[in-house]
Amino acid sequence: MSVEDKTYICRCEDVTLDEILKELADGAVSFEDLKRRTRCTMGPCQGKTCRQLVTNEIAKARGIRPDQVDVPTYRALSKPIKLGELAGIGGESE
Numbered sequence: 001m002s003v004e005d006k007t008y009i010c011r012c013e014d015v016t017l018d019e020i021l022k023e024l025a026d027g028a029v030s031f032e033d034l035k036r037r038t039r040c041t042m043g044p045c046q047g048k049t050c051r052q053l054v055t056n057e058i059a060k061a062r063g064i065r066p067d068q069v070d071v072p073t074y075r076a077l078s079k080p081i082k083l084g085e086l087a088g089i090g091g092e093s094e
């Protein structure tokens with residue numbers, strides 16, 4: 001499969017739709033299980049971009065509505081900061 005043929009569900013972690021569907025077919029039992037198997041929703045955006053897409057695929061695979069999927073807890077977005085800023089001696093990052 002060429003790069004052009006891939007549909008990326010999680011762009012942060014380069015997880016494709018095919019990978020999600022394969023793990024669901026191989027027995028991923030929950031969103032958490034799928035997350036551990038593929039790292040989907042674990043990138044810098046913490047699932048802000050992909051969480052709903054993954055939820056929709058799980059719902060389709062199980063034949064349930066998306067609001068019935070056991071969505072994991074949300075985490076804050078990660079953002080790089082300078083060490084000086086962390087130590088309280090640097091300026092604000094832009």
Ligand code: FES
Pocket residue numbers: 009010011012013040041042043044045046047048049050051
């Ligand atoms: S797109 Fe999946 S974690 Fe950012």
